[in-house]
Amino acid sequence: MIVGIPKEIKADENRVAMTPAGVEIMKLHRHTVLIEKQAGKPSGFEDVDYEHAGAEIVASSKDIFNRSEMILRVKEPQPSEFDDLKEVQIYFSYLHLAASEKLAHKLIETGSINIAYETIQKDDGSLPLLKPMSQVAGPMAIQEGAKYLEMAQGGHGVLLGGVPGVDPATVVILGGGAVGGNAAKMASGQGANVYVLDIDLERLRYLSDVMPANCFIVNSSPAAIRDLITKADLVVGAALVPGARTPVLVTRDMLKTMKKGTVLVDVAIDQGGCFETSKETTHHQPTYILDTIVHYAVSNMPGALPRTSSLALTNATLPYVLEIAGKGWKKALQENSEIKRGANVVQGKVTFKGVADALNLKYTPVDELI
Numbered sequence: 001m002i003v004g005i006p007k008e009i010k011a012d013e014n015r016v017a018m019t020p021a022g023v024e025i026m027k028l029h030r031h032t033v034l035i036e037k038q039a040g041k042p043s044g045f046e047d048v049d050y051e052h053a054g055a056e057i058v059a060s061s062k063d064i065f066n067r068s069e070m071i072l073r074v075k076e077p078q079p080s081e082f083d084d085l086k087e088v089q090i091y092f093s094y095l096h097l098a099a100s101e102k103l104a105h106k107l108i109e110t111g112s113i114n115i116a117y118e119t120i121q122k123d124d125g126s127l128p129l130l131k132p133m134s135q136v137a138g139p140m141a142i143q144e145g146a147k148y149l150e151m152a153q154g155g156h157g158v159l160l161g162g163v164p165g166v167d168p169a170t171v172v173i174l175g176g177g178a179v180g181g182n183a184a185k186m187a188s189g190q191g192a193n194v195y196v197l198d199i200d201l202e203r204l205r206y207l208s209d210v211m212p213a214n215c216f217i218v219n220s221s222p223a224a225i226r227d228l229i230t231k232a233d234l235v236v237g238a239a240l241v242p243g244a245r246t247p248v249l250v251t252r253d254m255l256k257t258m259k260k261g262t263v264l265v266d267v268a269i270d271q272g273g274c275f276e277t278s279k280e281t282t283h284h285q286p287t288y289i290l291d292t293i294v295h296y297a298v299s300n301m302p303g304a305l306p307r308t309s310s311l312a313l314t315n316a317t318l319p320y321v322l323e324i325a326g327k328g329w330k331k332a333l334q335e336n337s338e339i340k341r342g343a344n345v346v347q348g349k350v351t352f353k354g355v356a357d358a359l360n361l362k363y364t365p366v367d368e369l370i
Helices: 020-028 045-055 060-068 079-086 101-110 131-148 178-189 201-210 221-227 268-273 306-328 329-335 337-342 353-359
Strands: 002-005 032-036 056-058 068-072 090-094 113-115 170-174 193-198 217-221 234-237 263-266 286-291 293-296 343-346
Touching: 002 056, 002 060, 002 337, 020 045, 020 306, 032 045, 032 060, 045 056, 045 343, 056 060, 060 079, 068 101, 068 306, 079 101, 090 170, 090 234, 090 293, 101 353, 113 337, 131 234, 131 263, 131 268, 131 293, 131 306, 170 221, 178 193, 178 217, 178 234, 193 201, 193 221, 201 217, 201 263, 234 268, 306 329, 329 337, 337 343
Parallel strands: 002 032, 002 068, 032 056, 068 090, 090 113, 170 193, 170 234, 193 217, 234 263, 263 293
Antiparallel strands: 113 343, 286 293
């Protein structure tokens, strides 16, 4: 199969969908890999590295779209690329369609095959292509939250770990999955008092076993959230419903109960966000202040650490890319239930129920198309 890797053009997105090491393995399986000129440069991979691995360097993204049977990407197609998508062309990336109605309708119009990293799901419910980026975004949420707690950044001047004789900060994490767990590990390690809320009792039991004594595990409820945010210095939104719109857990009215200069970091913004007052921001302008509360809502947080993120992402995606490229999309979906769960929009039909429900669109089971 001809697999094309265009440059990422979303604002402040520095990752690349595949490293040279991944390209070399694709070539060993006799696939053709096209990569746009300098697509890997922000992640530290030069064109010559890709050439040595066997890729063909292509001058423009339009050439990539014109020649490729499958487009491999980190992020969703951008508006300037909508007309480049081809019928029955496979597009494999993070899509987050439940929070992007315009994109969903465009993908329906094209008749393309759109498989989302974020809804590839194992039988045990785990999300193997979200996990590596969650392992980056979780610690980053604490790192960024700590920075914006500085008074010069709009926060109220609290050190996460405190100092002898001074209480540490209180960190509240809404969601105990991969993002929340990794955020809790980082915040606890810095000495903060950490509260992790989740509704999954099995996950709560696991976190209770592995987290240190300064991390408190709480069964999530509206009452528990209302209480804890009044004490919080930093709140991390890490809730997730795979493929669907993130539930709003903190309303605008609730901001009035919080301490002036509290920081909200909404890691779930790419699925709509945990906070009613969240609006997407960028790495160049990551925050805004509303009702005295600092909001950080960058939708591609791992893009700030592209070397680590690109290596981790390739490690996770490569087995799926090889299977789709080797079998074709229909056979890959027929034979691999994990990939089948990743199908979001196929030949003009919405094939992921969470997306259909979020956007009030007709749902078509993908089995009807394969």
